[in-house]
Amino acid sequence: DTGVSQDPRHKITKRGQNVTFRCDPISEHNRLYWYRQTLGQGPEFLTYFQNEAQLEKSRLLSNRFSAERPKGSFSTLEIQRTEQGDSAMYLCASSLASTSGRTGELFFGEGSRLTVL
Amino acid sequence: AQSVSQHNHHVILSEAASLELGCNYSYGGTVNLFWYVQYPGQHLQLLLKYFSGDPLVKGIKGFEAEFIKSKFSFNLRKPSVQWSDTAEYFCAVLSGNTGKLIFGQGTTLQVKP
Numbered sequence: 001d002t003g004v005s006q007d008p009r010h011k012i013t014k015r016g017q018n019v020t021f022r023c024d025p026i027s028e029h030n031r032l033y034w035y036r037q038t039l040g041q042g043p044e045f046l047t048y049f050q051n052e053a054q055l056e057k058s059r060l061l062s063n064r065f066s067a068e069r070p071k072g073s074f075s076t077l078e079i080q081r082t083e084q085g086d087s088a089m090y091l092c093a094s095s096l097a098s099t100s101g102r103t104g105e106l107f108f109g110e111g112s113r114l115t116v117l
Numbered sequence: 118a119q120s121v122s123q124h125n126h127h128v129i130l131s132e133a134a135s136l137e138l139g140c141n142y143s144y145g146g147t148v149n150l151f152w153y154v155q156y157p158g159q160h161l162q163l164l165l166k167y168f169s170g171d172p173l174v175k176g177i178k179g180f181e182a183e184f185i186k187s188k189f190s191f192n193l194r195k196p197s198v199q200w201s202d203t204a205e206y207f208c209a210v211l212s213g214n215t216g217k218l219i220f221g222q223g224t225t226l227q228v229k230p
Contacts, residue, residue: 003160040126040222108153110160
C-alpha cells in the first residue's frame with residue numbers, strides 16, 4: 001500500500017499518560033498535516049510541515065502537544081499528560097506542493113483513535 | 118478567518134433519489150474548494166475540487182458541485198444516489214498558500230435500499 005499510513009490505529013490510555021502517534025506519508029510528498037476529528041465534527045487543523053520545518057501550529061494545540069518530522073519523511077505527534085478531552089481521531093495527511101507553492105490534493109490516512117480513560 | 122458551513126447534518130434518502138448537500142464558505146476572495154467523502158471504516162477521499170475555470174465541477178462516482186461566487190456556495194449534487202453512497206461528506210476550503218484545509222462539520226448521508 002503506497003498511501004498514508006498511521007500507527008497505532010487505536011490507543012487506549014489512562015489520564016496523565018503520554019502517547020505518541022506516527023504517520024508515514026506518501027513518499028514523494030513534501031507537506032504533512034495533522035488534524036483532529038471528534039464525533040459529529042469535521043477535521044480540525046492542528047499543525048503542518050513542509051519537509052522537516054513545522055510552519056504552522058493551530059491555537060487549538062496546547063503546549064502538551066508536540067509534533068516532529070525530523071528527516072522530512074515520517075512524523076510523530078506526541079501528547080503529554082493526556083486528558084479526557086484529548087479523546088479523538090488524529091488524522092494525518094500529506095500532499096505535494098509545487099515550487100510555486102500551490103498545493104496538490106491532500107491524501108489522508110485512516111487515523112489513530114485515542115481514548116483517554 | 119475562513120470558515121465553512123454545512124447546513125444538513127444528517128440526510129436520509131431512498132435509492133435513486135436526487136441529492137444536494139449545501140456548503141457555504143465565508144471568505145470573499147479567491148477560493149479553492151473541495152468535497153471529501155468518508156465511507157464507513159475508511160479514510161477521507163477526495164470527491165472533487167474547484168480551483169478556477171468552469172464553476173460546474175465533476176468528480177468521481179457521478180458527483181458534481183457548482184461554485185456560485187455570489188452566494189458563497191459550493192453545493193454537492195448527484196442525480197441518483199445508490200446505497201453505496203452512504204457515507205459522511207465534508208466540504209472544505211483551502212486556506213492561503215499553506216495547503217491547509219478548513220473543513221465544515223460534515224453531513225452524514227444514509228441511503229436506504
